[in-house]
Amino acid sequence: MELLKNKIRTHGKVAAGNILKVDSFLNHQIDAELMAEIGKEFYRLFKDEGVNKIMTIEASGIAVGCMTALAFKCPLVFAKKNKTLNISGDVYTCKVESYTHKNTYDITVSKDFLNKGDKILIVDDFLAMGNALIGLRQLAEEAGAEVVGAGIVIEKAFQPGGDLLRKSGFRVESLSRVISMSPEEGVQFID
Amino acid sequence: MELLKNKIRTHGKVAAGNILKVDSFLNHQIDAELMAEIGKEFYRLFKDEGVNKIMTIEASGIAVGCMTALAFKCPLVFAKKNKTLNISGDVYTCKVESYTHKNTYDITVSKDFLNKGDKILIVDDFLAMGNALIGLRQLAEEAGAEVVGAGIVIEKAFQPGGDLLRKSGFRVESLSRVISMSPEEGVQFID
Numbered sequence: 001m002e003l004l005k006n007k008i009r010t011h012g013k014v015a016a017g018n019i020l021k022v023d024s025f026l027n028h029q030i031d032a033e034l035m036a037e038i039g040k041e042f043y044r045l046f047k048d049e050g051v052n053k054i055m056t057i058e059a060s061g062i063a064v065g066c067m068t069a070l071a072f073k074c075p076l077v078f079a080k081k082n083k084t085l086n087i088s089g090d091v092y093t094c095k096v097e098s099y100t101h102k103n104t105y106d107i108t109v110s111k112d113f114l115n116k117g118d119k120i121l122i123v124d125d126f127l128a129m130g131n132a133l134i135g136l137r138q139l140a141e142e143a144g145a146e147v148v149g150a151g152i153v154i155e156k157a158f159q160p161g162g163d164l165l166r167k168s169g170f171r172v173e174s175l176s177r178v179i180s181m182s183p184e185e186g187v188q189f190i191d
Numbered sequence: 192m193e194l195l196k197n198k199i200r201t202h203g204k205v206a207a208g209n210i211l212k213v214d215s216f217l218n219h220q221i222d223a224e225l226m227a228e229i230g231k232e233f234y235r236l237f238k239d240e241g242v243n244k245i246m247t248i249e250a251s252g253i254a255v256g257c258m259t260a261l262a263f264k265c266p267l268v269f270a271k272k273n274k275t276l277n278i279s280g281d282v283y284t285c286k287v288e289s290y291t292h293k294n295t296y297d298i299t300v301s302k303d304f305l306n307k308g309d310k311i312l313i314v315d316d317f318l319a320m321g322n323a324l325i326g327l328r329q330l331a332e333e334a335g336a337e338v339v340g341a342g343i344v345i346e347k348a349f350q351p352g353g354d355l356l357r358k359s360g361f362r363v364e365s366l367s368r369v370i371s372m373s374p375e376e377g378v379q380f381i382d
Contacts, residue, residue: 029304032260058250069223076221113220
């Protein structure tokens, strides 16, 4: 998606430790019109899959999730993150390891909002190791729902998550795939 | 806003302790089309104020904030919540007391995204005591920005926050104002 790649080139900042800072338009300040275009692009890619629900994870997935749900005219469900264990009988929950933050957290979704027969598209702002995505898919499948694939805004394609998921037969559509980045050279994409 | 009030009547659940559960459409599962209508309504109410930025607080403010930003064709900035103190020189921060959760947390916004001369509309899903709203306004004003008012989805009008803010001269527009609620009688609104 050229509009997105240009935004990353002009507004993204590469920091030490393979951190791509896009907080001026994606996850602190949000470019709502770009999010709306991203939602439409995910609709174009997945519109024949019978999707009836979008799923993401708080907080930085909510903006893109909401715009994708608007494009599909269906609800968004976002998983909540908990650092402390707080399991009650009425939620689906699993653990997610964060490569970036070097910690483990729980994600939970109320059982009211995931149902057998749901056809779910997962969306998220970033994909690196794929752990959050795998956790979300696990919650959906625990509910008996089907996950038709994932729509990702920025894939760190130099990390293995995306390709491992694709090789397992899971459909992952990334609107930008960063193959390398550095403070000196900026961001390079692959198609 | 009748569309919203009807949704609250039909899908809201009143729980013990003056809790209005609207997590089926507002803050866990999200009705994106309703959020888009809410965004348009805030635009109708504040369109003559020269707003160039929408501001809210994670996580449950992001959906309505994003749709409001889309209606205004301007960016959204959401404040981050931190339970632990993590102040660095490059953020505005203040403490917010949560009446609901009986705790105090820090909210922060990067100094990059609030500027002198900004005309800001704050939006949020709930208004009760008004502490979150006052905190957001404080961050904006610390940056030299002007806050033109607040757009609220659900005001708990039996709590004093909204009226205290209005009496101080601050413009608060609530799309629904709940005057009483109980598990037996459901939700009553005032205009």
